[in-house]
Amino acid sequence: MKKIFIITLSFFFSVSSFAQKGKMKKGNKKYQNLAYIEANEKYNEAIEAGENSPEVYKRLANTYYFNNKMEEAIKWYTALFSNKEVEIEPEYYYRIAQAYKYVENYKYSDLWMQEFVAKNPSDSRAKLYLESKDYLSKIDNFSGQIILKNAVFNSEKSDFGAFLYEDEIYFASNRKNGKKYKWNNEPFLDIYKTDSTQANSELFNKKLNTKLHESSIVFTPNGEIAFFTRNNIVKNREYVDSTGVNLLQLFRAKKDGEGNWGEAELVEINNENYSIAHPTINNAGTKIYYASDMPGTLGKSDIFVSTLDSEGNLGTPKNLGELVNTEGQETFPFINEKGDLFFASNGHVGLGGLDNFVIREFEFTKSLEEPLYVENMGIPVNSSNDDFAYAEYLSKNRTGFVSSNRKGGKGNDDVYTFKVPKCYQIIDGIVKERQTDAILVGAKVALMNKENQNDHQEMISKNDGTFSFKVDCEKSFRAIGSKEEYSPDHKDAYVPRRKKKTFITLKLNQLPKMETIVMVDTKGEQQIVDVDLNKFKKGQNLRELLGLKPIQFDYNKSSIRKSSREELLKIIQVLKKYPKMRIKVESHTDARGKASYNLRLSKSRNKSTVDFLIKEGKIDPSRIEGEGFGETRILNKCKDGVKCTDKEHEENRRSDFIVLDN
Structure with a gap:
């Protein structure tokens, strides 16, 4: 049931060139009827009789591949590729790559994926592989958060697709002896249920279970309507597609006034020429998601969604698009109460077989800053085998289910339970x-x-x-x-x-580190300044920080003016208040005269300024550096050749006091 959509693959490849031998003819007939176990026997007999055509290798390998016997599938796919004269369809490169993953030989799987990419670079699976060549290191390992337990209700047969409603668990199983399905020579599936103790399991409803397959049941939030998967059989009459195959369909059943289930009916979107299966309903009961290979499908099967009204009627199917679906197989969707969409896929990059994937917040009301993306759910939810039918119920004690045919189970497919870790x-x-x-x-x-x-x-x-x-x-x-x-x-x-x-x-x-500085001139008059000590940083002009008058010089002279002495005494007071402060005195001239002379003059002005600070203030000379810059740092327009007043030239004849360290 979990690989039912692969039936469409069987007709993608040529069947016209098979040899007209008895064993091959019988094998082909069984193969076309999806009786893969019987077809396998006939193809092996044909090979023993000398048949070695590419067609027999393809189909024999497929009979093993479709039944998860991957070591044998690898053997016969390898035989197929050994014939270098025959052009092999790209899909077979993908299958052998998947088969190697299944047996955990990722090195050989990658080699065959590279061949697949070269043969079919436009395939979405090829593109996804190229984007995630280091997928093994990127797939998260949740083993520290999730512990899987084999469900008590599992049998020695196949059990999968657990669905929790109220306190009962519903699942598919072929544990009952009866008519066998020719694909794998196993009994057909029915829907079972068990309570929360998982101790006793029983058929869900004899009226809804038939002689063919039933699985994947879900209920609307109020429990009044059930949707489930079944072969196309109505009132014990089977319906087939144009090739004679009975496909899967989506059925609906409703409770009557006494709480009993009525007859199952096909929903309106079904068609006997394609399959619809594995429904899930969102928490609001307004949307139903399902898998199908209907027209418009990108790959072997895609995830679709329809609106759902209170009477159980479905709207027009909508393909979820390339974010979800690939040229591979996407199936078993599940939407949790938070709007996270889970699904199984062998098209997205995974560990092998079907892997479980999630798109968080797929149904989300808030604005998202980043686009949605597909995330592999990692180990132990996934393995190298088929892992599918992930479901979680956060409000039901954070109960989770996943189905798998991994090693160590009770039967072919088993249901595993776990507690969903908090996010x-x-x-x-x-x-x-x-x-x-x-x-x-x-x-x-x-x-x-x-x-x-x-x-x-x-x-x-x-x-x-x-x-x-x-x-x-x-x-x-x-x-x-x-x-x-x-x-x-x-x-x-x-x-x-x-x-x-x-x-x-x-x-x-x-924040400003404000401090009040009191400076006293020679007349005993105080100048009070509130300063931000954070600004006493390297590169700042101390004179400007203190709001002092410019320290200027007379034309062609380097001696300290009387008015400037008053300002220099205030600088001395600040240097004494902050004994760790270091400064650099920078002295300048105007642009009149030769540049070389002005450089010497600025150095003289610098020396007189520094000497005044050291001598008058008894300041440690190591705290004061000095440099003359001549006419190289003119403050205004008064450069060489520009006519200016003496007042304008005076602005450039100055000394500045630059903080080096505070």
């Missing part, structure tokens, strides 16, 4: 100073849940300024950074269910 993600960030973009060590970062103020965490930014918080998904947070002498900053972030790197940069403004 956590990491918010990372860094704290910086806004003015300089420098990292801030030791800042306090508080992370608040915006919907619950009591839910908060705190930490101190590390030596590299970073911080990190582990948080619940589907919540909005506010990160607040603070530090003494800085104004706080905050940033908001929403953490979705889908994996997303959330990085926050907090930039704190340095």
Whole structure:
């Protein structure tokens, strides 16, 4: 049932050139009727009798492949490829690559995938492979979070597709002896149910189970309408497609006024020429998802969706598109109560066979900043074998189910149970100073849940300024950074269910470090200045920071003016107040005269300025550097050849006091 859509593959390849031998003819007839076990016997007999055509190798390999006997499939696909004179369809390159994955030989699988890519580069599976060549290292390992348990209700036959409604579990099983399905020579499937103890299982409903396949049952939220998968049989009459194959169809049954199930009926979107199977209904009961190979399908089977009304009527099927569907097989959709879409696929890059994939927040009402993407659910949900029919019920004690034919099970396919781990993600960030973009060590970062103020965490930014918080998904947070002498900053972030790197940069403004400086002139008059000590940084002009008058010189002279002495005495007072401050005196001239003379003159002015500070203030000479720049740093228009007043030239005859270290 889980690979039923592969029936369409059987007719993609030529059948006209088979030899007219008895064994081959019988094998071909069985093959076309999907009786793969019997076809396998006839093809083996034909090969023993000397048949070695590419067609017999293809079909013999397929009979093993469709029944998950991958080592034998590899043997006969290899025999097929040994004939270098025959052009082989690209699909066979994909199949042998998948078969090698199934036996966990990923090296050979990759080699054959490279051949497949070369043969069919436009195929979506080829593109996905090229995007994820290192898929083994990227597929997450959830083994530390999920522990699978073989369900108590499993039998020695096939059991799969568990669905939980209220306190009962519904699943498909072929445990009952009866008519056998020629594909795998196993009994047909029926729908069973068991209670939460899983101790006793029984047929769900004799009226809804028939002599052919039934599986994958779901109910509308109110439990009044059931949808399930069944072969195309109505009132014990079987219907087949144009090739004589009885395909899968989607059936609907409704409860009557006494709570009994009525007769099953085909839903309106069915068609005897294609299959529809494995339904799932969203939490609101407004949409039904299912798998089908109907016209418009991209691959072997795709996931579709239809609207669903309260009477159980379905709208026009809509293909979910290339994000979900590939040229491979997508099947067994499940939509959880959060709107996450799960499905099984052998077209997306996985560990082997069918893997389970998820698109988080597929049905989502909030605005998403990033596009949706497909995520492999990783180990142990997936293995190298077929893993499918993932389902989770977060409000039902976080119960989860997945079906698999992996090694160690009770039967062919088994249902495994587990507890769905809570969704956590990491918010990372860094704290910086806004003015300089420098990292801030030791800042306090508080992370608040915006919907619950009591839910908060705190930490101190590390030596590299970073911080990190582990948080619940589907919540909005506010990160607040603070530090003494800085104004706080905050940033908001929403953490979705889908994996997303959330990085926050907090930039704190340095607060003014105000201090009152009192400077006294020779007349005893006070000049009071409130200064921001944070601005006493390297490169700042101390004279401007203190609001002092310019230290200017007379034309062609280097002696200190009397008016300038008053200002220099104030600088001395500041140097004494802050004994660790170091400055550099920079002296200049106007542009009149030769440049070489002006350079010498500026050095003289610089020396007289520095000497005054050292001698008058008894300042340690190591705290003061000096340099003359001549006419190279004119402040205004008065450069060589420009006519200016003496007042304008005077602006350039000055000494400045640049902070080197505070």
